[in-house]
Amino acid sequence: MIEQHTIALAGNPNTGKSTLFNLLTGLKQHTGNWAGKTVDMKAGYFSHKDRKYEIVDLPGTYSLYSNSADEELARNYIIFEKPEITIVVLDATSLERNMNLALQVLEMTGRVIVVMNLMDEADKRGILINEKILMRRLGVPVIKISSRNRTGVDMLLDTIDRMITGEISTEPVTVVYDEETEKKIILLEEKAENIFQGRLPARWVALRLLDGDQRLIEEIEKRFAGRLEDGFAGRASVSTIGRSV
Ligand SMILES: Nc1nc2c(ncn2[C@@H]2O[C@H](COP(=O)(O)OP(=O)(O)OP(=O)(O)O)[C@@H](O)[C@H]2O)c(=O)[nH]1
Numbered sequence: 001m002i003e004q005h006t007i008a009l010a011g012n013p014n015t016g017k018s019t020l021f022n023l024l025t026g027l028k029q030h031t032g033n034w035a036g037k038t039v040d041m042k043a044g045y046f047s048h049k050d051r052k053y054e055i056v057d058l059p060g061t062y063s064l065y066s067n068s069a070d071e072e073l074a075r076n077y078i079i080f081e082k083p084e085i086t087i088v089v090l091d092a093t094s095l096e097r098n099m100n101l102a103l104q105v106l107e108m109t110g111r112v113i114v115v116m117n118l119m120d121e122a123d124k125r126g127i128l129i130n131e132k133i134l135m136r137r138l139g140v141p142v143i144k145i146s147s148r149n150r151t152g153v154d155m156l157l158d159t160i161d162r163m164i165t166g167e168i169s170t171e172p173v174t175v176v177y178d179e180e181t182e183k184k185i186i187l188l189e190e191k192a193e194n195i196f197q198g199r200l201p202a203r204w205v206a207l208r209l210l211d212g213d214q215r216l217i218e219e220i221e222k223r224f225a226g227r228l229e230d231g232f233a234g235r236a237s238v239s240t241i242g243r244s245v
């Protein structure tokens with residue numbers, strides 16, 4: 001039987017996620033500044049080396065908190081549906097602005113490939129990017145591509161394949177906060193770990209509790225209600241641990 005794996009495409013708006021999605025799946029979905037904006041997630045399929053992939057094109061967002069329906073949708077997919085690989089698509093011409101989202105995804109999952117798209121445009125503008133340094137810093141594969149010119153896509157497919165087989169393992173960087181915050185994170189992380197036991201990334205839950213992200217807490221309660229054994233003492237637990245520090 002053919003194995004099927006799941007991949008998500010995340011990133012800021014307009015970084016070429018749908019262009020890459022279309023390239024991989026062969027779908028003719030509209031792309032472009034206005035008409036092409038992805039407002040809902042779309043799923044498509046492709047095969048590579050005897051493996052079948054379901055790939056989900058998430059709406060572009062600047063962050064993955066609870067600021068908008070798009071952000072919640074993208075966030076919920078990554079955190080609750082747990083795609084085996086999340087590809088973060090960055091615009092190589094504005095890496096600094098784009099990096100924030102990559103770090104947010106790395107707090108949610110280590111199964112990440114960072115793709116620097118629009119390399120044709122970056123080359124044209126003389127922007128030099130050392131992906132090896134970035135790769136070392138982020139602890140995940142970083143690949144330069146141009147979805148428009150179809151360059152780098154073979155390398156991306158090869159990296160996906162090698163991540164699925166376990167040939168490539170990642171060591172995602174941990175974003176370290178100030179001492180005061182780190183103390184609170186450690187306390188909350190322990191409680192979150194006890195409650196979710198690996199079902200959700202504990203440090204990420206701790207960070208969101210510190211944010212006081214009420215919408216997320218409600219979402220977690222909705223999705224986990226009655227599905228967690230001891231430790232998840234009814235609806236109170238997730239919302240109350242946040243108040244305990
Ligand atoms: N020069 C260049 N343009 C690209 C490349 N990839 C995508 N584009 C263009 O960038 C624009 C946005 O592409 P989309 O694929 O719609 O971007 P998106 O990330 O899906 O956008 P949202 O759905 O709004 O988040 C389109 O005009 C694409 O043709 C690339 O590699 N090089």
Ligand SMILES: [Mg+2]
Pocket residue numbers: 017018019036037038057058059060
């Ligand atoms: Mg799109």
